[in-house]
Amino acid sequence: MRRSLIAAAAVALTAAGVVFAVTPSAQAATAIPAHVFAPYFEAYNGDSLNGLSQQSGDKYLTMAFIQTASRGSCTVYWNGDTGMPISNATFGSDIAAIRARGGDVIPSFGGYAADNGGTEIADSCTDVNQIAAQFEKVITTYDVTRIDLDVEDNSLTNTAGIDRRNKAIKIVEDWAAANGRTIQFVYTLPTTTSGLADSGLAVLRNAVANNARVDIVNQMTFDYYDNQPHQMANDTKSASNGLHSQLQQLYPTKSSQQLWSMIGVTEMIGVDDFGPAETFTIADANAVYTWATQQGLAELSFWALQRDNGGCPGGAASDTCSGISQSTWQFSHIFAPFTSGGGTPGSPSPTRTSASPSASPSRSPSASPSPSRSTSTPPPAGLANGNFETGSLTPWTGSLxxxxxxxxxxxxxxxxxxxxxxxxxxxxxxxxxxxxxxxxxxxxxxxxxxxxxxxxxxxxxxxxxxxxxxxxxxxxxxxxxxxxxxxxxxxxxxxxxxxxxxxxxxx
Missing domain, CATH: 2.60.120.260 (Galactose-binding domain-like)
Structure with missing residues (x-):
């Protein structure tokens, strides 16, 4: 995604190329819900991850971005900042707090600044095994089950980087399977109003060639830069229909609904980088939410959580406000009900055991009871007609x-x-x-x-x-x-x- 460059200066690494030792297991993790709303959180501006999650009510957040500190390095940091290493000391307590409330995070690699500056991990590092090791380090450090890969700008034309990235994905997927882990990979790609451009399709074609499983293709349905009039909700639908047809060619054995369950949408709420001609409104949000729910999309997101307020109505694109009149967290509240369902079908989350301070003990049915659980037997709950022997649906409800x-x-x-x-x-x-x-x-x-x-x-x-x-x-x-x-x-x-x-x- 096109974002403002990180303010901190990049520091050259003397330890470039180091392969991290990775422990194979952590505490029990739960897969991301089958349909999830996970807006992007700007991890580079000092805001509180857990604080904004609580204020907005957004339980699932996509954390932007992870990249190397300098071109040619094989070591990643949050925002390419050597003061923000991949460790529990960086965001670990916030992630644990979010999980304790039933949510989770999705770390995102890349972003416009990294893709433009050569610090996206697969562009920067030429060793496939070290790229895979960096993915694994993020997975084990934060015990996550989904990785987002934001690939745009120069990363879309770096064919060597594309091939390295997909080879590394395959290594990580094999590693995860061998170690009893669930991991999903999301490709976040720019789109036209009729589907991915050929450069985006080339990323997916290479993934297929490398037997790298892509779980979700997340379209950035904004910044079209085509000087055409736009109705942003309709453009989202037409872009997604185009992507659905493209995926049908890439994955001919999948059903139509399976393909829809591979599709994600990320909006840029309010005024996007092109300007007022591409403005995603409250009405657009309601229309996209209804449509995405009906279609059974996998993921709904927007850029970015810190913009979900009306602090600059009539303004241009900004990292801190939407540029339109709205109430604070209004887009979040519209999209929040989209989150539903268990782990994505085909990706069950196995139980994993080991000590990890960043994992919440209440995230899995097989994990230890939460600290608030009483040692005495709780009173019976009021569930009724659980065996349906009354012959009536009451008090259960549901049209189907x-x-x-x-x-x-x-x-x-x-x-x-x-x-x-x-x-x-x-x-x-x-x-x-x-x-x-x-x-x-x-x-x-x-x-x-x-x-x-x-x-x-x-x-x-x-x-x-x-x-x-x-x-x-x-x-x-x-x-x-x-x-x-x-x-x-x-x-x-x-x-x-x-x-x-x-x-x-x-x-």
Whole structure:
């Protein structure tokens, strides 16, 4: 993304080319939700990561940017600043606090300044193994499950760098699989109003050639610089439709819905770098949110969290305000409900154990109980009709939900959730709970891509299974925090058909 250059001067490294020793495991991590709103956070201006996450209510943030301090180096830092190394001392406590509230972060490599200055890691470093080692260091230091790669400007024409980057991705994906880790890679690329330019497609074609799995292609739907009139929401849709067709050529075995679940969109809220002719409005945000939810996109984002305020109405593009009249965090509040679902299908998050101060013990059902959990047995929760034996859906709700007589796990009735190509068929009920308790939510499910979870004041907690024709038990721990009621839900997955649910308990 085109951003202002980092103010701090780059410091030449004498230790360039050092390969870091990487520990293979950390505490249990949870995959990023299947549909996530994760705006970019400008990590270079001294703002509090956790503070702005709390103020905005944004639980998931994409952290920009990681790059080398000088061209030719193989060591990355936050913002290329040698005073901000990849270590728990840099952002570690903030990330832990965000995770304790049910969120997470996505580190982003590159950005316009790095791509323009030769400090993007694959442009800077000519050793593929050292590039991979830097990815792995970020993954293990912060225990993350998704990496964003912002590739634009000169990085789009550096064919050697493109090839090195994709070879390194493949190494990291193989390393992750061998060490029981989940890791996803996102390519964030500039776009035209009809899809990626050939330079962006070349990055993906090279990934395919190197057997590097690309989980999400995130379009920057702004800065078109084509001197044409723009209606930004419509341009987002047309760019995405074009990308969908392009991905169909690159990945011919994937279904239409699988391709939509590979697509992300990043807007530049308010006035973008081109000027007022490219202005993303509040109305555009509402339209894009509705459309992205209907299409089942993987990711919705914007540049940048610090711009989500009306501090400079009528102004130009700025790092600190949107340039339009709006309330503070208005774009965040519009996009926030987009986050839903468990880990992305095809990328289950395995349990990993080891000591790591930056990981939250409550991020996985298999992790240790959170510190607020009482040693006594919590009072029963108010979940009703969990076995559906009443024959009625009440108090469960959901337009694509019904009670059926077959198949069942126990008794004579079960719940049917019939997902469509545009709706994941969420069936839910609101349940009275005790505050500051941890409950165990369980259910038996049958069918492909069944999700079980709960929404508290701190956000969603969930688990899922790829499933099949047999009954499978799902279990997840739910910490209530200060909430006295939570929403318990189950759902299938867009375009994967019907699931069945039975014997839901919350104890």
């Amino acid at each position: 939900c019904s009670v059926v007589s077959t198949p069942v796990h126990g008794g004579t009735k079960a719940l049917k959730a019939a997902a469509t190509s545009s709706d994941n068929a969420q069936c839910a009920q609101t349940v009275a709970v005790q505050p500051n308790r941890t409950y165990t939510l369980s259910a038996w499910v049958q069918g492909s891509y069944a999700f079980l979870g709960a929404t508290t004041g701190a956000g969603d907690t969930s688990t899922w299974t790829a499933g099949g024709s047999t009954w499978t038990k799902l279990t997840v721990n739910v910490s209530t925090g200060s909430s006295t009621s939570i929403k318990v839900w189950v759902h299938g997955w867009y375009g994967t058909g019907t699931i069945y649910v039975d014997d839901v308990t919350l104890v």
